[in-house]
Amino acid sequence: MQINFKKEILPHLLGIVSFYTLIVLYFSPIMFEGKMIFQSDILQWEGSAKEIQDFREDTGEEALWTNRMFGGMPAYLINTEYPGDISRAVISVITLGLPHPINGLFFGMVAMYILLLTFKVRPEISVMGAWAFAFNTFNMLSLEAGHNAKIWAICLIPLILAGIHMAFGGKKLLGFSVTALALMLQIRFNHLQITYYTLITILIYAIGQLVYYIKEKQLPEFGKTAAILILGGLLAVGANSNRLLSVLEYGKYSIRGEKTLEGNTQNESGLNKEYAFSWSQGKLESMTLLVPNFSGGASQEALGEDSNTEKALQQNGVSGAQLSNFIQGAPTYWGDQPFTGGPIYGSIIMVFLFVVGIIYAPKRFRNIFVAITIISLMLAWGKNLAWFNFTLFDILPGYNKFRAVSMALGITLFAIPVLGCIGLENLFSDSDQKRKLKGLLMSFAIVGGITLLLIVLAGAFGFKGTADTNFPEWLTSALRADRKAMLQKDAFRSLAFITLSAGLIFLAIKQKTTYFYATLGIAVLVITDVWTINKRYLNDESLKKNPSSSYFAPTAADKKIMQDNGYFRVLNLQNTFKDARTSYFFNSLGGYHGAKMRRYQDLIDRVLQPEINQFIQKAQEGSFDYQSLKAVNMLNTKYILAGQGENGVFQNSQANGPAWFPGEVVPVSSNEEEIQQIPNINTKTQATVNTSEFEAQAGAGSVSLSQYLPNELHYSVNARKGGLVVFSEIYYPAGWNATINGEAAEIIRTNYLLRGLMVPQGKSEVVFKFEPKTYYRGSFIAVSSQYFIILLLIAGLVMPYINRPKNGRER
Structure with a gap:
């Protein structure tokens, strides 16, 4: 077996080095100054x-x-x-020891690079796509907000799809193991909403492949591959069985579970629509994919010197710190969301290449990624596309558990660079120069034309923000003028980036430069584009020396x-x-x-x-x-x-203290009746009990807490008369066990959500222990599945080299 280092290893090694270097450079204060x-x-x-x-x-x-x-x-x-869980160690290895949470962005680049390689995209284009995917503003704004699990879950999507695509490409063992590993890690981060969006993405991909396999009359092969991948998914679920069982069990009792109050008019289970769709992106706001400041940037954005707002404030007698503070945090955002940390943007160049992909990518993959893009946008529009999203909310299993639907834009910013890079690869591979020039011109005309229209017709948008109602007309007029200027300035910026990119591709087609150097130039433009936009929001000012120490002082x-x-x-x-x-x-x-x-x-x-x-x-x-x-x-x-x-x-x-004997038990027959009683009773001397579920009688005596641990509480009880003791602890039926003098006792729910016990007359010791069976039940399955996945991955990586003879062809 021979390995060509220059062709088979060096390009990938350089790609990994570039990913690591970008992370180190962008987050250098974290890497070298100990900041966070x-x-x-x-x-x-x-x-x-x-x-x-x-x-x-x-x-x-x-x-x-x-x-x-x-x-x-x-x-x-x-x-x-969780005992025996090796996923943390796996993450440390695959991210080369980079600190959390920035290691997620590094791995996102690696994952996107692998995915694009599976689509036979050359390494230099794959590197560019990986840079664009990791450094989009969605990831950076999420990082600044602290949504670390969300970032990791999104950054694992390319690897999940890479494994699936490998399996459909004939590498079933490797595809199976990569899919299982990536999905195992995504589930580990416990961001079920992103996992739900991932499943939608996989479903769209599967439908696209199914159509292809039906046309090729290879339906049995599709079924075989799909079955293998489903097994991989089940293995990933098994690797997280303890985590999932615990969370799913709690879900029934959380605000995402079934309603408790009979008089509640919201859904039988899940969130209400108003809450779930409160963060819905406006349809027009999606133009931030082309022009970052289309909707005014963040809810509070610094305006430049000599802005219209600054002049208006000065003319109306505002000066000094008051003027400076307003200008540094001006309400420039005029989109549909309650507030935002910044625009959703992943480089205008990638949108331009996405259009190239629509023209040049193989029809099967073009349809898949266009569909993923459109559907993810529709999901992100939420209540602004009510007929679609409210229907999904009502009919899709589990979908009503999620909120902040604008999160679906993470999928949009995944699909756009994938199709863009596939498109550029196919454009470069086309042997017909005239066709290439025609496709390039058409793509530039579409994206450049839209951008130019945004500049020319900017005045038609109105620029009215929700914050404007708090200000006088002279100030809102100035703010709207600044919002318009921000849009036009960024639109000119976007137009410059796609003009330079199109120019490099044109030079390569005309053989004035090589495709490699053209791609390298475009990649530099892409990283410059997203880097400078991200620095508006996640910059050195966002990094502090141990912010916890001051916050929790x-x-x-x-x-x-x-x-x-x-x-x-x-x-x-x-x-x-x-x-x-x-x-x-x-x-x-x-x-x-x-x-x-x-x-x-x-x-x-x-x-x-x-x-x-x-x-x-x-x-x-x-x-x-x-x-x-x-x-x-x-x-x-x-x-x-x-x-x-x-x-x-x-x-x-x-x-009331840790526990007490109420002198009277107030019987109720429903949750609604019980919660209505709480403001009316004296909770020291009275306690409600739902007699349709529990039996209780009043007692008398004293109770004291003798030992406290978060999962174990001991009480000393001296009852002059046996009866109900109320404990100031939250009732949770899935795991709390109680004993009285070592004998198991039924925990009664009292006062709508507190624990109660019927204790006998005399002295007794009461012990509460939290021992959820789901936590312990899934441990063996989880650990076994994790090790099995790692062994399968090693086998999938090694087998092709074992089976390859010295001439480089597989046996």
């Missing part, structure tokens, strides 16, 4: 995961439950490690509460249910998570939020009515936080 990206969502995650990580560090075990967020929730929705208020070593919860009145900073230090009524428990969300909407608002209103009038906080008190909320200073801490003397 200031990711707001990751800071929130750190707050929510603190108790879990501390428990792991102290005990070497997994907590599986945390009481730091929303009164308590499963930890495997936040941060859980204890305030005077935190330190005051820390002096109390008891067991309690804290209510932070500032952004209560969308901030997890409080969770870093204390058990919190609030937090930050996209999949709260359904019953807790019900309590927030129907009881907690109105109760808190009423308390704040009275407090502002000088009356601190702690007794009115019925639900807050039953959640053992000892401290209310209203600021960062010591005077921002208020001790709630009416908190």
